[in-house]
Amino acid sequence: MVEPAPAFPQPDAPEAPPAHGATVAHIVERLRGDILARRLSPGARLVESDLTMRFAVSRGPVREALRRLAAEGLIEHAPHRGALVRRLSPREIQELFQIRVELESLGARLAAQADDTDLRARFVDAIRPIFDDSQRNACEYLAENAAFHDAILTLAGNRQLRDLAMRLQLPLIMAQVGEVLTPKVLEASVREHRAIAAAICERDPRAAEAALRAHLERAAAMAIATPED
Amino acid sequence: MVEPAPAFPQPDAPEAPPAHGATVAHIVERLRGDILARRLSPGARLVESDLTMRFAVSRGPVREALRRLAAEGLIEHAPHRGALVRRLSPREIQELFQIRVELESLGARLAAQADDTDLRARFVDAIRPIFDDSQRNACEYLAENAAFHDAILTLAGNRQLRDLAMRLQLPLIMAQVGEVLTPKVLEASVREHRAIAAAICERDPRAAEAALRAHLERAAAMAIATPED
DNA sequence: CCTCTCCATATTGTAGGACAAATAGCAGAG
DNA sequence: CTCTGCTATTTGTCCTACAATATGGAGAGG
Numbered sequence: 001m002v003e004p005a006p007a008f009p010q011p012d013a014p015e016a017p018p019a020h021g022a023t024v025a026h027i028v029e030r031l032r033g034d035i036l037a038r039r040l041s042p043g044a045r046l047v048e049s050d051l052t053m054r055f056a057v058s059r060g061p062v063r064e065a066l067r068r069l070a071a072e073g074l075i076e077h078a079p080h081r082g083a084l085v086r087r088l089s090p091r092e093i094q095e096l097f098q099i100r101v102e103l104e105s106l107g108a109r110l111a112a113q114a115d116d117t118d119l120r121a122r123f124v125d126a127i128r129p130i131f132d133d134s135q136r137n138a139c140e141y142l143a144e145n146a147a148f149h150d151a152i153l154t155l156a157g158n159r160q161l162r163d164l165a166m167r168l169q170l171p172l173i174m175a176q177v178g179e180v181l182t183p184k185v186l187e188a189s190v191r192e193h194r195a196i197a198a199a200i201c202e203r204d205p206r207a208a209e210a211a212l213r214a215h216l217e218r219a220a221a222m223a224i225a226t227p228e229d
Numbered sequence: 230m231v232e233p234a235p236a237f238p239q240p241d242a243p244e245a246p247p248a249h250g251a252t253v254a255h256i257v258e259r260l261r262g263d264i265l266a267r268r269l270s271p272g273a274r275l276v277e278s279d280l281t282m283r284f285a286v287s288r289g290p291v292r293e294a295l296r297r298l299a300a301e302g303l304i305e306h307a308p309h310r311g312a313l314v315r316r317l318s319p320r321e322i323q324e325l326f327q328i329r330v331e332l333e334s335l336g337a338r339l340a341a342q343a344d345d346t347d348l349r350a351r352f353v354d355a356i357r358p359i360f361d362d363s364q365r366n367a368c369e370y371l372a373e374n375a376a377f378h379d380a381i382l383t384l385a386g387n388r389q390l391r392d393l394a395m396r397l398q399l400p401l402i403m404a405q406v407g408e409v410l411t412p413k414v415l416e417a418s419v420r421e422h423r424a425i426a427a428a429i430c431e432r433d434p435r436a437a438e439a440a441l442r443a444h445l446e447r448a449a450a451m452a453i454a455t456p457e458d
Numbered sequence: 459c460c461t462c463t464c465c466a467t468a469t470t471g472t473a474g475g476a477c478a479a480a481t482a483g484c485a486g487a488g
Numbered sequence: 489c490t491c492t493g494c495t496a497t498t499t500g501t502c503c504t505a506c507a508a509t510a511t512g513g514a515g516a517g518g
Contacts, residue, residue, distance in 0.1 A: 020479050021308050021500060048470070058502045060289070063470090067293055071300030079250045080470055080509045095389040102331040160324040164397075249508050250471060276498070287473045292499095309480045309499055461518075471508075479500075487492075 027055050027065035035074050035085055036175045042087035046075060073169045088169065088176055090224050096169060097220035101213055103165050104149065108196065108212040110156035112205040119155055124201070126151035130193045138181040141189065142174050148193050152200065152212075177223040185222070189215070256284050256294035264303050264314055264401070271316035271405065275304060302398045315401065319453050322402055326449035330442055332394050333378065337437040339385035341429045348384055353430070355380035359422045367410040370418065375399075377422050381429065381441075406452040414451065418444070 031051075034040045051062045070077040077083045088096070114120060129144050136144065149170075153162040192215040199208035260280075263269045280291045299306040306312045317325070343349060358373050365373065378399075382391040421444040428437035 023501070047468090049468090059470095060501060060503095063289075064292070064296060064500095067296050068300070071297070081511095082469070092389060095387045098335065098387060099332070099390055099393060102335045103328070106327065106331045158324045158327060160321060161328050164328060164393075168393075252472070278498075288499095289472060289474095310482090311498065459518100461516105463514105463516080465514080466512095468511075469509085471506100473505080473507100475504095476502080477500105478502100479498100481496105481498080483494105483496085485492100485494080488490085 023057055023061045024064045024068070027051070027057065027061060028068050030055070031065060031069060032072075032074060035069075036171050038175055040085050042085050042176065044085045046083040046085065048082070072167060074172060086169075086172065088173060093173055093177070094220065094224050096173060097216060097223065100165070100168060100170065101216045101220070103161060103168070104152070104212055104216060105209045107153045107156040107158070107161055107165070108200065108208040109205040110158060110161075111152045112200045112203050112208040114155050114157060116157070119157070120201075123151050123155040126154070127193075127197050130190055130197060135183065136186055136190070138186070141181060141186045145174070145189065145193075146171065148197075152196070155200070173223065180222055180225075189219070192218070252286055252290045253293045253297070256280070256286065256290060257297050259284070260294060260298060261301070261303060264298075269314050271314050273314045275312040275314065277311070301396055303401060315398075317398065317401060317405055322406070323449065323453050325398055325402060326445060326452065329394070329397060329399065330445045330449070332390060332397070333381070333441050333445060334438045336382045336385040336387070336390055336394070337425065337429065337441040338434040339387060339390075340381045341432050341434040341437040343384050343386060345386070348386070349430075352380050352384040355383070356422075356426050359419055359426060364412060365415055365419070367408075367415070370410060370415045374418070374422075377426075381425070384429070402452065409451055409454075418448070421447070 031040070031046070040046075046066060048059050048062050048066070051065075052059055055062070066075065066077065066083045069075045070083065074086055075083045076086050111123070114123075127148055130148055149165070150162070153165055156162070192211065196208060196211040196215060199211050260269070260275070269275075275295060277288055277291050277295070280294075281288055284291070295304065295306065295312045298304045299312065303315055304312045305315050340352070343352075356377055359377055379391070379395070382394055385391070421440065425437060425440040425444060428440050
């Protein structure tokens with residue numbers, strides 16, 4: 001009784017269930033959204049019976065959804081103890097950033113070397129938002145940031161790399177460190193994005209990699225400097 | 230009835246089931262072993278009902294095991310079409326090697342910089358087998374190779390990196406390209422391992438990274454040069 | 459008064475059966 | 489020969505039930 005009821009987003013909204021065969025996917029999406037939007041805070045328990053009621057499905061799909069989220073790294077799962085929303089320690093964040101730097105450096109290099117005219121055109125199109133000069137709030141920035149990094153990896157042309165980067169708890173990290181995103185920080189990030197984009201458009205792999213490394217290393221330093229949530 | 234029975238490794242051995250709570254893990258291990266040892270060839274179908282009979286468990290654990298293997302990337306899973314043992318295309322292998330190079334380069338760099346005396350001692354101990362001068366067969370080499378690369382990542386001290394590398398279908402790749410491992414190739418690989426180990430022991434990050442890059446790039450070239458299985 | 463052991467409860471792990479839905483392969487019509 | 493429709497296999501989901509385990513509290517003992 002230490003907790004005043006988990007306070008779920010929608011206690012029992014009708015939740016129009018999707019077509020047959022998409023039940024699990026639906027649950028996964030909902031829960032992922034709740035976790036990344038911090039409607040479910042890190043460390044929160046995910047009890048199967050609660051979820052069966054919330055989504056009006058049986059335990060089977062719920063369990064599968066939890067497994068998938070565990071595979072994505074969004075939740076932790078201990079035998080007989082249930083699932084918890086994952087909480088990243090500063091050390092884990094630091095380690096993940098260290099990996100991300102290498103992965104995205106490779107991506108930037110490959111993107112700068114990409115030859116496909118069509119792909120490059122789509123890249124330019126996808127990153128258009130970063131040239132918008134209006135102020136962004138944290139949420140807008142997170143979306144723009146995700147799209148920008150994804151655009152680079154798409155242009156890079158290494159599908160495995162793109163998949164891997166997406167599955168690397170990057171959203172989780174960003175959600176957890178989202179609080180330090182002051183307007184000044186956001187502005188600096190956007191400027192760095194533009195520098196990276198410029199290097200890629202000019203087909204300068206070294207500059208692109210360097211700019212991306214600088215960008216991520218600054219971000220990592222900031223993220224680690226957030227000991228408490 | 231177009232198939233003469235999938236010819237499973239052990240059609241219905243007793244399969245002493247482990248303690249409660251370990252059923253899924255048990256199935257996962259068995260199937261993973263079968264896949265990596267190529268007792269289940271790439272493209273083979275994994276039908277749930279067959280597996281329930283083979284392991285004498287219900288569909289629940291089987292489905293969960295398949296999900297976990299899918300998350301590991303060892304099998305592919307399409308809705309209503311079931312699970313197949315994953316088959317890597319040359320392109321995928323190339324892409325994965327490209328990623329692996331970056332990941333392990335980072336690992337080698339970190340390992341060469343590691344300060345922990347105890348960890349270093351354990352590293353030296355773990356890589357002892359690579360200094361054995363006797364001939365290896367392909368299977369022995371694969372085990373030694375896996376242990377060697379794992380030892381580096383352990384010494385590197387970045388747990389996320391180690392986890393990620395292990396879950397990167399590296400074993401699958403090695404199993405799929407295992408056929409090109411002629412004695413001469415093995416010998417060259419072992420020599421390269423020793424060079425990498427030497428650089429790490431001498432705490433020379435640049436040399437360690439360079440040696441590892443060379444090693445993997447040669448391996449990648451060989452792997453891609455294997456169009457057919 | 460504090461600590462430790464034991465038990466009741468909540469929750470997960472697994473079984474087994476049932477049915478709907480969707481894919482794939484085959485047969486027959488055009 | 490190609491296309492259409494059907495059927496069989498397989499998966500997706502649900503339900504119920506029970507075993508096994510962790511958790512937290514009650515009571516005994518120091």
